[in-house]
Amino acid sequence: EVQLVESGGGLVQPGGSLRLSCAASGFTFNSYEMNWVRQAPGKGLEWVSYISSSGSTIYYADSVKGRFTISRDNAKNSLYLQMNSLRAEDTAVYYCARDSPRIGHWFDPWGQGTLVTVSS
Amino acid sequence: EIVMTQSPATLSVSPGERATLSCRASQSVSNNLAWYQQRPGQAPRLLIYGASTRATGIPARFSGSGSGTEFTLTISSLQSEDFAVYYCQQYNNWPPLTFGGGTKVEIK
Numbered sequence: 001e002v003q004l005v006e007s008g009g010g011l012v013q014p015g016g017s018l019r020l021s022c023a024a025s026g027f028t029f030n031s032y033e034m035n036w037v038r039q040a041p042g043k044g045l046e047w048v049s050y051i052s053s054s055g056s057t058i059y060y061a062d063s064v065k066g067r068f069t070i071s072r073d074n075a076k077n078s079l080y081l082q083m084n085s086l087r088a089e090d091t092a093v094y095y096c097a098r099d100s101p102r103i104g105h106w107f108d109p110w111g112q113g114t115l116v117t118v119s120s
Numbered sequence: 121e122i123v124m125t126q127s128p129a130t131l132s133v134s135p136g137e138r139a140t141l142s143c144r145a146s147q148s149v150s151n152n153l154a155w156y157q158q159r160p161g162q163a164p165r166l167l168i169y170g171a172s173t174r175a176t177g178i179p180a181r182f183s184g185s186g187s188g189t190e191f192t193l194t195i196s197s198l199q200s201e202d203f204a205v206y207y208c209q210q211y212n213n214w215p216p217l218t219f220g221g222g223t224k225v226e227i228k
Contacts, residue, residue, distance in 0.1 A: 035217075045156075045164065045207055047217040059215040095163055105211035106154035108166035108175060 002026040002109055004096050009114030016086050016118070022079040022096030022111055030054075030074035033099035035107060036081050038092035046092075049081065050099070064090075086118045122146050122213050126206075126220035132228040133198050141223045143191040143208035151187045152212035158222075159204045167206075168193065195225070203227055 008020040020036070036048040049070040050059045058070055069082040079096050093115050097107035123146040133139045143153065151171040156164040166175040168184035171191060181196040195202055208220040 044222045045209075045219040047215075047219070050215065050217070061216050100169065104152060104169065105214060105217055106166060106169045106209065107156075107164070108169075110163040110165070112163055 002098070004098065004109060004111035006094065006096055006111045006114040009094065009116045011117045011119065012086055013120050014087060014118055017082070017084045018086065018116060020081040020083065020094055020096075020114060020116070022081075024077045024079065024096075024098075027098070029072075029077040032101070033105075034072060034079045035097045035099055035105075036070060036079075037095045037097050037107065037110070038090075039095070039113075040089075040092045043092075048094070050105070051079070083116070086116075088118050090116060091118045092116060121216055122149060122210050122218050124208055124210055124218050124220035126208060126223045128223060129221070130224045130226060132226050134228045135200060136197050137228075139195040139198055139202075139225055141193040141195075141206055141225070143186075143193070143220050145189045145191075145210055147213070148188045149210040149212035152210060153184075153186070153191050154209045154211065155182075155184055155193045156207045156209065157202075157204050158207065159201070164207065198225070 003025045005023045051070045067085045071080045093113040095110045095113045097110045100106045125144045127142045153171045155168040158164040172184045183194045185192050205222045205224045207222045
């Protein structure tokens with residue numbers, strides 16, 4: 001069974017840092033591109049970042065560029081999101097999501113999400 | 121950035137009835153569009169990709185259509201488990217990958 005399990009969320013003060021992890025299983029992780037998508041409380045979905053299967057190509061949403069860093073460890077079947085200089089507006093559930101196996105960039109499956117709360 | 125607009129924001133439908141959800145792109149995305157379902161307290165689930173191809177395990181009552189800037193998700197006969205929020209997402213011009221604001225399908 002394909003599974004993505006996020007961890008690392010929690011309460012952090014504005015300006016602080018947090019590192020999210022996503023453990024993948026049930027598929028050949030190093031063959032898939034991966035993404036982070038977030039959802040603020042009661043709001044819609046916002047794509048955050050993308051990383052290619054090798055890690056050589058990375059993209060970010062403008063809202064997080066320069067503050068967040070996506071990375072992966074294919075030997076550990078893991079995806080990461082290092083979040084620095086956190087702001088109140090970064091409060092959200094963060095999902096890791098596998099990219100499509102074909103040409104295109106849809107998300108399937110998604111992890112269950114981890115909640116990040118930025119507040120003093 | 122391509123802006124995705126979904127309508128209506130909320131759709132009230134009786135069980136067994138048909139639901140039609142719309143998604144509009146600010147410029148052509150060809151058929152590079154996906155639909156997701158999100159039930160309360162759950163992660164989103166892929167329903168449709170390529171504007172009209174059902175994902176694995178998705179019931180046939182879900183269908184997608186459209187191309188260019190206008191897209192439709194149709195649920196032919198609503199079941200209790202279909203009451204949820206639905207999002208469209210374009211992947212034609214990126215980054216960024218962009219979602220619509222969602223349509224909530226509620227019980228009438």
